[in-house]
Amino acid sequence: xxxxxxxxxxxxxxxxxxxxxYAPSWTMVMSVVHRGTGAALYFGTLLLAAWLIAAASGPVAxxxxxxxxxxxxxxxxxxxYTWALVCHLIGGIRFLIWDMIIGFGEERRLLAxxxxxxxxxxxxxxxxxxxxxx
Amino acid sequence: MRTPLSQVxxxxxxxxxxxxxxxxxxxxxxxxxxxxxxxxxxxxxxxAPYERAHAVLSSPLVAIPFAAMVIAGVLHMRIGMQVIIEDxxxxxxxKILFVLMNxxxxxxxxxxxxxxxxxxxxxx
Numbered sequence: 001x002x003x004x005x006x007x008x009x010x011x012x013x014x015x016x017x018x019x020x021x022y023a024p025s026w027t028m029v030m031s032v033v034h035r036g037t038g039a040a041l042y043f044g045t046l047l048l049a050a051w052l053i054a055a056a057s058g059p060v061a062x063x064x065x066x067x068x069x070x071x072x073x074x075x076x077x078x079x080x081y082t083w084a085l086v087c088h089l090i091g092g093i094r095f096l097i098w099d100m101i102i103g104f105g106e107e108r109r110l111l112a113x114x115x116x117x118x119x120x121x122x123x124x125x126x127x128x129x130x131x132x133x134x
Numbered sequence: 135m136r137t138p139l140s141q142v143x144x145x146x147x148x149x150x151x152x153x154x155x156x157x158x159x160x161x162x163x164x165x166x167x168x169x170x171x172x173x174x175x176x177x178x179x180x181x182a183p184y185e186r187a188h189a190v191l192s193s194p195l196v197a198i199p200f201a202a203m204v205i206a207g208v209l210h211m212r213i214g215m216q217v218i219i220e221d222x223x224x225x226x227x228x229k230i231l232f233v234l235m236n237x238x239x240x241x242x243x244x245x246x247x248x249x250x251x252x253x254x255x256x257x258x
Binding site: 035038039041042045046048049052053055056058059062063082085086089092093095096099126129130133134 | 159250
């Protein structure tokens, strides 16, 4: 009977101060970035869906979509989408490496920083090539 | 006699954790090459007129990897977003609502995108 009140209903329990008591490290930052880019890409799938539906709907709809994607705000969003995609891809490969229990030594910092640097390099490269072939 | 056991029954895990964990890795590995193909295809059609974009997107070399990427991607993002929801949603009611919306959103994205890929491939 009286045990019920202690089972968790309305009882304020102390939470462990998990995230904010640590000094930030690159592995931690990249973990947070991975989750952030993942969440962004989740909603970014709407861009992919819009693009393909417009292409499937015909030239008029496609021109509308191209106008929206080609506007300066559209380009800004797509640039952000490109970086999120590349960053999540490279970060994902890093997590797959760690899943194999490889790379937990001093190189872990390099792996985390590498995600940051490589994602920037590849994003710019993709856009430079995109503008060149256009 | 009543023991506290009845209060903890049904409050444990859903027992789907291992499947979700493994599915997240399978779809991740699948999407490494598929995303590279996707980026190359997008760079190929950027700024191109409609006819050329349609020709590229309806080619099986593009349409099949696209469909595969959408399927893997939706499975992957559904699990990922559910983890985020479970981590940050304090009450069960909101959690159930958000997880439900996550499932609907993921299904909608999959159906809409696959419809478009199919329509591009099989004509209009």
